[in-house]
Amino acid sequence: MLAALLEARAGHALSPERMWRIETVLHPILRERGYPSLEALVVALASEADRNLVDQVVDALINHETYFFRDHAQFLDIERVALECLRERRTRHRTLSVWSVGCSTGQEPYSLAMALAERPEHWAGWDINILATDISPSVIRTARAGRYSHFEIQRGLPTRLMLRWFEPDGSDWLLRGDIRDRVRFAEHNLLSDTLPPGPFDLILCRNMLFYLTPEHRSRAVTRLAAALAPDGLFMLGAFETMLTQGAAFAPDPEARGFYRLSAAEARPQGRLQAR
Known part of the structure; x- marks a missing residue:
């Protein structure tokens, strides 16, 4: 049952x-x-x-496991590989759109927001939008509040960033408003809800797909492909792979550890409609 x-x-x-x-x-x-x-x-x-x-x-x-800068080596790849690669590809327009799928209580998108805020001159003049979604209303409420227990703060967050971007509030820690404002949260069911407006330059879908049944995983991959920009980057969890997930994605030759749309998917006539 x-x-x-x-x-x-x-x-x-x-x-x-x-x-x-x-x-x-x-x-x-x-x-x-x-x-x-x-x-x-x-x-x-x-x-x-x-x-x-x-x-x-x-x-x-539903497993809502998450923490700040989760899988540190992989998160460094987001900062040093994905963001830098996309920065070169988007230099002309200076816009960047990110989707954190299955964001749970918000540590992943907030980690990204803090990483960007740590380099203000590097990203000066850029319009960066971070959307974070989850199927669970309760975790989205927690994420929007930006309030975390001492235990949650200690999991993955360097002390330097804690002191810079958080303020003590009773026994909890409250994320500064200028970081909270960088992330837009929304309830969303990847399998059934209309896809959010895209396309996205970077989609993070880490440690979520392996919880799905094979049939639902296939549908999720198809919909994620429909939401990604033709030259955008897609990332799975550290122990996930696209090898058994069909041909929608292929390894990106310039961004090791990330995927991009396969040649067929990247062509305009090959892109799927958000449905």
């Missing part, structure tokens, strides 16, 4: 190695709602009488 619900709503596969998480992540809902057991919760879900309960359970089952 829970596996079918998660796949239907989010396209995620509840793999055997993730089964142990079910009772742990759903325990707060059992306590809050007064259900005596997981079985009682499943019975309530089957009736579909409480749509808020369904949303709450799906949200809890």
Whole structure:
């Protein structure tokens, strides 16, 4: 029941190695709602009488793992390879559009915003737009607030950047407004919602696709290809690959570790419509 619900709503596969998480992540809902057991919760879900309960359970089952500058070596590639490559390709117009897909509580797009803010002269005169989306309303609310616990701040964020871009607020840390304003957050289901206005010069879709079923993963890849600029760059997670995901993307010859649209996809007649 829970596996079918998660796949239907989010396209995620509840793999055997993730089964142990079910009772742990759903325990707060059992306590809050007064259900005596997981079985009682499943019975309530089957009736579909409480749509808020369904949303709450799906949200809890999705893995929202993230942290600042996640996979540090890979993030350095975003700064030193992708952004510099795109800077050369966009010198004439000086515009850059980035989409962070499956952004969770916002650490990835905010890390990017901080990295750009650290080099103000390098990006002076550029119009840079960062869109960050996630299927979960709760994590988008957290991301927009830019408020993080001390534990969240310590995960991946250098002390120098913490002191420069965050202010203490009680037991939490609040991101400065000028960094928050650099990122636009929105709820979005990659599998079903209309694609956001593009095309995007850089799409970050790290550590999300491998949670999807093969069928949904294929659809997601097709839609991501439709959103990427013909000479834009696409990045997966450190342990993900496009080798088994069809021919929409190919390794970019100038930006190692990144993908670009394949020759057929990059031609105007080969681009997919956002649907």
